[in-house]
Amino acid sequence: MVDTPGNGDGGVQDVTAQLVEHSLGHLFSAALRTVARCRAADHLAAGPRTAEELAELTDTHAGHLRRVLRYLATRGVFREDAAGAFHLTEVGDALRTDVPDSLHSAVVMLTDPVFQRTSAGLEETVRKEGPSFERIFGKPFFAYLADDPALRELFDSGMSAMSGPIDAVVAGTYPFPEKGTVVDVGGGRGGLLRAVLRGRPGLTGVLYDQVPAVSTHLLGDDDELRGRWRAESGDFLEAVPEGGDIYVVKHVLHNWPDDDCVRILRNCRAAMAPDARLLIVDCLLPTGNEPHLGKTLDVAMAAIVNGQERTEDEFAALLVGAGLRLTRVLATDAFPSIVEAEAAL
Known part of the structure; x- marks a missing residue:
């Protein structure tokens, strides 16, 4: 018997959707990094705003920003109302830079291209038993940090x-x-x-x-x-x-x-x-x-x-x-x- 979890009774359709969603997981990380870098959560602190209003404040493209915000709303980072305005959730609020225990710096660090490239090399880790970071960047992680003050500051x-x-x-x-x-x-x-x-x-x-x-x-x-x-x-x-x-x-x-x-x-x-x-x-x-x-x-x-x-x-x-x-x-x-x-x- 094959264990095939899904979201309903759709069989192949559910399995396909689930695997495609998982395969595109890197987009979630990229979307999270995008809103963190343009500080969308800071601009929602005073109340909900439309994508057009946020785009004006963040110097971004309104249509593309709305698509990213809508995607993140499916994961509970934001909430879109019937009028098309986006609200902060508890998760989104932690992305603000002006709140106690802000996770903004953590998100920017964890989604940095250095770590994205390392994750993309995971197959090397599995096949050759060793960190893909060292193969990609030529030295162990902490030695690399010692030679890159900006990355060290980002990490700390x-x-x-x-x-x-x-x-x-x-x-x-x-x-x-x-x-x-x-x-x-x-x-x-x-x-x-x-x-x-x-x-x-x-x-x-x-x-x-x-x-x-x-x-x-x-x-x-x-x-x-x-x-x-x-x-x-x-x-x-x-x-x-x-x-x-x-x-x-x-x-x-x-x-x-x-x-x-x-x-x-x-x-x-x-x-x-x-x-x-x-x-x-x-x-x-x-x-x-x-x-x-x-x-x-x-x-x-x-x-x-x-x-x-x-x-x-x-x-x-x-x-x-x-x-x-x-x-x-x-x-x-x-x-x-x-x-x-x-x-x-």
Whole structure:
């Protein structure tokens, strides 16, 4: 028996429509990038507008813009009313540049031609077992970033935006102690560390990442955090700051193959104070066939950096290899989970 899901009882017609729609998925990414780049959502913040009105404001072609907006409305990004005006939805509102936790920079980063070309080369990844990014651009992703300041800025700002809505959720889910030091390993611009320190006035923190990320950190403009943090630059594949009570590794391990992950975790283990805890914040791959962002990111990691998302058992194995043991897993209201670990006896 063949399992042929469809949208109704149309049989071949439904299957054809579904596969054609999936095959043109790159158009959705391109349409999303188009409205992000012309900041259509910003112009809808005051209320609905027609495509003609938006075209005047965005210096675009009204007929073509309407077709793109109408397409995105089928995916819930906008809503078109009977009069032909377009409204913001909850999803579209997150594309505004002037709202807290805006995802505008994340969308612009994720839809950049560099990543579009990498995805187009996915077959190379599958056939030859290695990231298509490296074959296309001639060097590993992070080495390429180091040589391209503009792309590095795009990546850091995009990752910071993507993390923004998650940081408060993670900070509120894990029972951080009232006192001690939190070391955010590979913490980017420090959004998560900022959220944690705001919630626990007795904590101090260390933001640890490469120079381009920490040099544009988000901690210095917050009077509430004055004197409670420091930023250090370095390579977590070599060492991490010592003496922390909580080590956080958020959206880091999925960028690396197993041997490098064990190396990072061993460095954390060597630096941890007695009775310290380590928190891995990443997608936890579920079983079954239901959609999950982790399954999408898992394919992206294979194509870009030779990394992967992992199951609970796979995280447990990494921890054992680093002299740590998994103690519990906490689900969050966002897409990542929190994997807690401590030093193995």
